[in-house]
Amino acid sequence: MKNIYKKSSIISENAFCPGCLHGVASKLIAEVLEELQIHQKAICVLPVGCGTLNMESLKLDRVVAAHGRAPAVATGLKRSLPDNIVFTYQGDGDLASIGLAEIIHAANRGENITVIFVNNSIYGMTGGQLAPTTLVQQQSTTSKFGRNTSTMGYPIKMAEIITQLESPTLVARQSLDSPRNIIAAKKIIRRAFENQMNHKGFSFVELLSNCPTNWKMKPIDSLDWMRSNVIPYFELGILKDVEGGK
Amino acid sequence: MSQLFMKGNEAIAESAVRAGCEFFAGYPITPQNEIPEYLSWRLDEVGGVFVQGESEVAAVNMIYGASCAGKRVMTSTSGPGLSLKAEGISYLAASRLPAVIVDVARTGAGLGQIKPGQNDYWFVKSPGHGGFKTIVLAPHTVQEAVDLTYMAFDLADRDLAPVIVLADGVIGAMMEAVTLPPFKDTYPDKTSWILNGAENRESRIISSVTNDLNKLESFHVYQKELYESWGRKDVMVESFMASDAEYIIAAYGTSARIAKTAIRILREKGIKIGLIRPITIVPFPYEAFEDLPYNNVKGILVTELCIPSQMIDDIQLGVLKRIPVHTFGRGGGFIFSPEDIIDELNKVFSLED
Known part of the structure; x- marks a missing residue:
């Protein structure tokens, strides 16, 4: 029988909630690293939040940074070990709220690292509080009546902000809601790592994700909600691609 | 050995280079600015790395990353910056990562003043949350600042822990004759724990968090024993x-x-x-x-x-x-x-x- 699918050897258990797309993000990273044969050179900088659970699932050298500081830790690692592959895996609270300075400045310095930003519009690990990316009118445990723009502002579009900087060479946003988008996400993750291998500088991939547990939805409904609410606000596509002339 | 006439901050920086410091990240704050200024060109000369962080928070986390890679690392600051570095120092201590942190102390809480002071004494003994200690070395001359900075790297590597050099604005700014130590050429072997890619070995994790509570408590017991051992062997007076x-x-x-x-x-x-x-x-x-x-x-x-x-x-x-x-x-x-x-x-x- 022909073997058409093989689980990546660097993924162990899935530590995430049932129906959560973090597991898909981790799987795609693992597959890409293995396909590019760089998994033995890779160092993963983990965030504080649900992404921390990758400490259980990714069989790579990895370090858990303080909340939001992964890009600074990655800077120290990559500058010390320029021949290794260094990437951060960060959620929206980690990257777009407490770690805003670290991500902007690592991007602006053009650190030759890869950033995987998993945006599920909520603080998952702490139980569903308002995130910088929570949608307008979306409910959370600290916005019971929905995000009110007059006091809570609007969801932050990180990929667009990173795109404004001169140094980053690849900035993209994809979604993990469907097989079609997952295939596209894997393709762009692969490019982001190839960029680093080719010493092209800072790559940023935002992956739209879900949180059935804290959105209080069935996983299947969370995907529908992504399609009708999240994706229309956070536009998918490649925002900046210096190699590709964009 | 010949003597040089050096400013305290620059002497501390040169001593760090001679101790094998390969990575420095800092952020401007008076009265320690000559340390990052000196290292910004000096580390380049010796093949090291200097990064000016976007904040003290970022700087301490950069040395956290470089320490994971096995480099000898240092950052320097003064009181207000040390407050911001407290988070990172706690993570260094909890992750068992060696690092040297120089505090050129100034006066007052809050912004206080850039004038010299010895106001960080209470703070440096446990500079961060969670209940940990750092060895604190306090020079009273420029020569001693050189010698203690040099020693701090060895202590940090010995204990896999952050070590503080507590100077003050007077020591940092004054010029005195110093004899510089030789360049170190042998360092502790860190290959058993650093992160450099899991090639032909099991993957590793450096983390201050674990879901294994027994392991966490064992670490707390280890910390207690480490601090007690300092009292027996490292006291200098x-x-x-x-x-x-x-x-x-x-x-x-x-x-x-x-x-x-x-x-x-x-x-x-x-x-x-x-x-x-x-x-x-x-x-x-x-x-x-x-x-x-x-x-x-x-x-x-x-x-x-x-x-x-x-x-x-x-x-x-x-x-x-x-x-x-x-x-x-x-x-x-x-x-x-x-x-x-x-x-x-x-x-x-x-x-x-």
């Missing part, structure tokens, strides 16, 4: 004219060198006075105070460039109320003179009556 002293000044850093001058003046007048100078703030030399001849010593004056006194807590622990202890300090960035100390001694002990 200078006893200056103190063996027959009836009066003792307790001081560290800049205030200790001012006290030495006061003591020399008083000794010429036949007054039996001496200095006990902690060189390690952590571990504190309690024994130097426990072992004082209590029937002979009439009083202790703790002198510091801060108000209120901070070191008095440790002096009292050593003395346990067996000798009267007074404090004398200046706040606001003012520096007292030897004569100010003598006046205070006369006031509290009627020395020259």
Whole structure:
């Protein structure tokens, strides 16, 4: 029988909630690293939040940074070990709220690292509080009546902000809601790592994700909600691609 | 070996280079700016890495990352910046990562003033959340700042822990003759724990978090044992004219060198006075105070460039109320003179009556 699918050897258990797309993000990273044969050179900088659970699932050298500081830790690692592959895996609270300075400045310095930003519009690990990316009118445990723009502002579009900087060479946003988008996400993750291998500088991939547990939805409904609410606000596509002339 | 005339901050920076510091990240703050300024070009010369972080928060996390890679790392700052680095220092301690942190202390809480002060004493003993300690080395000359910085890297590597060099704005800004140490050419082997890619070995994790509570508690027990071991082997203290002293000044850093001058003046007048100078703030030399001849010593004056006194807590622990202890300090960035100390001694002990 022909073997058409093989689980990546660097993924162990899935530590995430049932129906959560973090597991898909981790799987795609693992597959890409293995396909590019760089998994033995890779160092993963983990965030504080649900992404921390990758400490259980990714069989790579990895370090858990303080909340939001992964890009600074990655800077120290990559500058010390320029021949290794260094990437951060960060959620929206980690990257777009407490770690805003670290991500902007690592991007602006053009650190030759890869950033995987998993945006599920909520603080998952702490139980569903308002995130910088929570949608307008979306409910959370600290916005019971929905995000009110007059006091809570609007969801932050990180990929667009990173795109404004001169140094980053690849900035993209994809979604993990469907097989079609997952295939596209894997393709762009692969490019982001190839960029680093080719010493092209800072790559940023935002992956739209879900949180059935804290959105209080069935996983299947969370995907529908992504399609009708999240994706229309956070536009998918490649925002900046210096190699590709964009 | 030839001597050089160097500014304290630059001497600290050069000593770090000679100790094998390969990675420095910092953020501008007075009165330590000459350290990052010097290292910004000097590390480049020796093949090291200098990064100016976007904040103290970022800088300490950059050295966290470089320490994961096995590099000898340092950052430097002053009080307000140390507050911001407290998070990262806690993570360094909890992740068992060696690092050297230089605090060129200034005066006051909040923004305070850029004038010299010894206001971070309480803070540097456990500079972060969660209950950990750092070895703290407190120089009182530029030469000692060089020697202690050099030593700090070895202590950090020995214990896999952050080590603090506590200087102050006077030590950082003054110029003195120094003999620089040789370039180190051998370093501890870190290949058993660093992150450099899981090639032909199991993958590793460096983390301050674990879901294994027994493992976490074992680490806490390890910390306790580590701190106790410091008390046995790492205490450094200078006893200056103190063996027959009836009066003792307790001081560290800049205030200790001012006290030495006061003591020399008083000794010429036949007054039996001496200095006990902690060189390690952590571990504190309690024994130097426990072992004082209590029937002979009439009083202790703790002198510091801060108000209120901070070191008095440790002096009292050593003395346990067996000798009267007074404090004398200046706040606001003012520096007292030897004569100010003598006046205070006369006031509290009627020395020259």
